[in-house]
Amino acid sequence: MIKLSSKQDCCGCTACASICPKGCIAMTPDDEGFYYPQVDASSCIDCKLCERVCPLLHKPAQHDVLNVYGAKNADDTVRFTSSSGGMFTLFAMQVLNSGGTVFGAELDENLQVCHVGISDKNDLSKLRGSKYVQSKMDGIFKQVRTLLSAGQKVLFSGTPCQIAGLKGFLMKDYDNLLTVDVVCHGVPSAKVYNKHLQEIAAAANEEVQQVKFRDKGNGWKHGETLFLTAHQRFGASKRKETYMRLFLNNVSIRPSCADCAFNNKRSLADITIADYWGVNKQFPEFDDDKGVTLVLINTTKGQQLFDDVKADTTFISTDFAKGAQYNLAVSKSLGLHPKRQYFFDNLDHKTLKELEQEILPQ
Known part of the structure; x- marks a missing residue:
């Protein structure tokens, strides 16, 4: 039976709840809004499958990264969005x-972040772009397994711990599975995110209708985080916007993100993608401020996928050290802010703006 000695021992991937043959593990939010497994011990048959599939009980070792690229989609319309x-x-x-x-x-x-599967390319825009909230994963691993078992090709994208959770849950390799993870700074909870939406709605006197975590209207390097109502626009550059400042300064992220088990060449995905920050300094001729993806090839399957699409890109070869130089989360965890506990202790009593001003004075 899965038992947590510390909340840092759970990344919320849902592998344990998904694998349980008795359905006696439920993912339940704590006071901070992060989901953790709750076990109905009376129904547990002590099969230990939950322990077998947990990615934090079986942390991966470092591996070689086969190739590293800076790459751009040749379609600028897609790249802008x-x-x-x-x-x-x-x-x-x-x-x-x-x-x-x-x-x-x-x-x-409802502007909630959740994992979904799509088979129509017209729905692909739903999955495009960053969402800085831990996504809901209810039933997703089982859906993936059903499709794989039927012989269908699947690409699963997510955070590194979600990829690791899926791989643990599947308990075997599938030739028809491709995985892509994103270099992850950490994940805030839906509780913090929804509080921000509610506070913006209260200030606007109307509901938020659209969220853009990374709007490129002012360029890639000066992207904005925007919350749009029917008649008003709230937001700022990602380094100045309240929600993003709390996130980027490690105030609002999950405890397990303090020491990620899957960065620094430990990803279990076929391909890892990220912003190629610093490309303007390393390869200035390649940067047009419309966005460059850092692509880390972890497996031969990932290399084949990149080779299959590279005719529709412009790309350069680089290396791991260059890719990690200005995007620290590629190679290291950044810990938790010393006032993180104060933030969550007061989350129900103060506004996010008040907490931001107290914890991150400018």
Whole structure:
């Protein structure tokens, strides 16, 4: 039976709840809004499958990264609506065009972040772009397994711990599975995110209708985080916007993100993607401020996927050290802010703006 000695021992991937043959593990939010397994001990048969599939009980070792690229989708329209260089769209289209299914995070009609599977390329825009909230994963691993077992090609995208959770849950390799993870700074909870939406709605006197975590209207390097109502626009550059400042300064992230088990060449995905920050300094002729994706090739399967789409890109070869130089989360965890506990202790009593001003004075 899965037992947590510390909340740092759980990344919320849902592998344990998904594998339980008795359905006696439920993912339940704590006071901070992060989901953890709750076990109905009276129904548990002590099969230990939950322990077998837990990625934090079986942490991966470092591995060689086969190749590293800086890459741009040749379609500038796609690149503009993507967080970085639009490479995820190309990987996804390769699978969709072969009749497969792509899983990733979307903002649903209620602006909640959840994983979904799509098989129609017209739905791909839902999965495009960063969403800085831990996504809901209810039932997703089982959906992936069903498709794989039927012989369908699947691309699964997510955070590194979600990929690791899926791989643990599946308990075997599938030739028809491709995985792409994103270099992850950490994940805030839906509780913090929804509090921000509610406070913006109160200030606007109307509901938030659209969220853009990474708007490129002012360029890739000066992207804005925007919350749009029917008549008003709230937001700022990602380094100045309240929600993003709390996230980027490690105030609002999950405890397990303090020491990620899957960065620094420990990803279990076929391909890892990220912003190629610093490309303007390392390869200035390649940067047009429309976005460049850092692409880390972890497996031969990942190399084949990149080779299959590279005709629709412009790309340069680089290396791991250059890719990690200005994007620290590629190679290290950044810990938790010393006032993180104060933040969550007061989350129900103060506004996010008040907490931001107290914890991160400018």
